[in-house]
Amino acid sequence: MRLGGASSPDPMTEAARTLSLFVHIGASIIWFGGLLMLALLVVPELQRTLHGQPALNALLRRLQRRFALWGNLALALLLVTGLLQMTDDINYTGLLQFGNRWSQALLIKHLLIIVLALVSAALQLGVLPALERASLLVERGLGDSQDMARLQRRERRLTLLMIALAGLILAVSAWLGVL
Numbered sequence: 001m002r003l004g005g006a007s008s009p010d011p012m013t014e015a016a017r018t019l020s021l022f023v024h025i026g027a028s029i030i031w032f033g034g035l036l037m038l039a040l041l042v043v044p045e046l047q048r049t050l051h052g053q054p055a056l057n058a059l060l061r062r063l064q065r066r067f068a069l070w071g072n073l074a075l076a077l078l079l080v081t082g083l084l085q086m087t088d089d090i091n092y093t094g095l096l097q098f099g100n101r102w103s104q105a106l107l108i109k110h111l112l113i114i115v116l117a118l119v120s121a122a123l124q125l126g127v128l129p130a131l132e133r134a135s136l137l138v139e140r141g142l143g144d145s146q147d148m149a150r151l152q153r154r155e156r157r158l159t160l161l162m163i164a165l166a167g168l169i170l171a172v173s174a175w176l177g178v179l
Contacts, residue, residue, distance in 0.1 A: 012088045020088075024081035031074035032166045034067055039159045057135040064128055075120075091179065102179040109172040116165040123158040131155055 012020070043060065050056035086092055091102035098104050131151040137143025 012084065017085070017088060020081045020084045023077055024085065027074040027077035027081065028170075031071050031078065032163075032170070034071060034074075035159070035163060035166065038063065038067055039156075039163060054139055057139060061132055061135060068124060068128075072124075075117075100179075102176060105172055105176050105179060109169055109176065112165055112169050112172065116162060116169065119158055119162050119165065123155065123162070127151060127155050127158060 042063070046056060046059060050059070086106065089102070091100060092106075093099060093103060098107055131148070134143050134148045134151055138145060138148050
């Protein structure tokens with residue numbers, strides 16, 4: 001049985017589809033679950049518990065670096081397995097073909113993924129390095145605490161936007177599953 005629910009000649013074996021879906025779901029858990037856990041539980045609790053202590057900023061930087069490694073690996077796996085599953089689905093009619101509701105919903109999902117990637121890039125390549133520099137300067141007594149606070153607010157807003165986008169992507173994925 002293919003992902004779209006109908007039987008036809010299978011480009012991927014059942015075992016390959018199962019493995020692809022397993023890796024896709026696992027990567028989703030790592031990325032989205034990790035993002036939720038860090039943004040909604042770990043970071044706020046660390047900030048509350050270690051407020052004003054120099055170790056806080058160093059600990060947050062280490063967590064961000066470690067999550068970036070796992071999160072980016074998970075996103076790469078999501079991309080590869082998602083493409084495999086897309087092209088294996090019976091509803092897939094070809095690149096830039098939007099003649100059915102499934103492919104139109106998939107277009108919405110892909111647009112959301114592109115926006116998510118841009119937000120993630122802005123966070124990882126812009127805000128986080130600036131926040132790390134500002135944090136090091138503040139720790140050494142040379143930085144501007146207002147600049148640090150501004151960067152932290154920007155990081156929080158971008159992280160919450162990523163969570164919202166990921167939630168929308170999951171919702172569209174569920175919709176795709178019933179089309």
